[in-house]
Amino acid sequence: MEEVLGTTEKEWTDPYWRIERVAKLFGDQGSPTNLLDIGCGDGTVTGRIRKVLHLDLVDGVDLLADRVVPPSWLRLVKLDIDKEDLPYSDSSFEAIYCGELIEHVYDPDHLLDEIYRVLAPTGLCILTTPNLASWPNRLTLTMGFQPFFTSVSLRHEGVGKLKLVGVQGHRAHIRVFTLGALKELLVLHNLEIVKLEGWEIGTLDAYLKSRLLGWIVEPIDKFFTKFPSLASRIAVVVKRGTV
Helix, strand or coil: CCCCCCCHHHHHCCHHHHHHHHHHHHHHHCCCCCCEEECCCCCHHHHHHHHHHCCCCEEEEECCHHHCCCCCCEEEEECCCCCCCCCCCCCCEEEEEEECCHHHCCCHHHHHHHHHHHEEEEEEEEEEEEECCCHHHHHHHHCCCCCCCCCCCCCCCCCCCCCCECCCCCCCCCCCECHHHHHHHHHHCCEEEEEEEEECCCCHHHHECCHHHHHHHHHHHHHHHHCCCCCCEEEEEEEECCC
């Protein structure tokens, strides 16, 4: 798995915006007694979710866990989800958050296998990821530009991208999903979608070079959240299937 903590994307993505959405999704489905954050970084997002869920301790794993000093409430484990199993027993978590991670891994099948294994029979996992078939990608592709959230180089950012916007820092994105592909893969891993949402990109002030362009794009981006297959980001709530 490529490095996630401290990437450019973490810098321009507004964590509070995501926290509100994630917390609401968890709250809509009940009150879990424990939480695992896969790819938790320094625990910024994890901590806010923990407070909303009123949990004393939460668990988190991250490839770069040895680069941070975790807060006392976070049981943080260094782990490469591409190569290692989650260090937890089967059916041990009622809530799992896997935000903006699946696009960073080489082996999403192993990630989903492990989510299924450690998720409790009545538990829920929230997974979010950029949408390859989003409306801006469809628009820019018609003009011959490289889709956002993808990269053709490990050394150089923004190669082939539309230069009017400042979307950079996606060299670590390895698997980028359309809504249809994500749904099909979840089914293959016996994960049933409980709820599906389209999300906007997040903090457009940092996403776009031009403030004026941001004012134009932001309402359009919010409009397309009504159609998840066209939204900039995809959020799904899944549970273990019965098959």
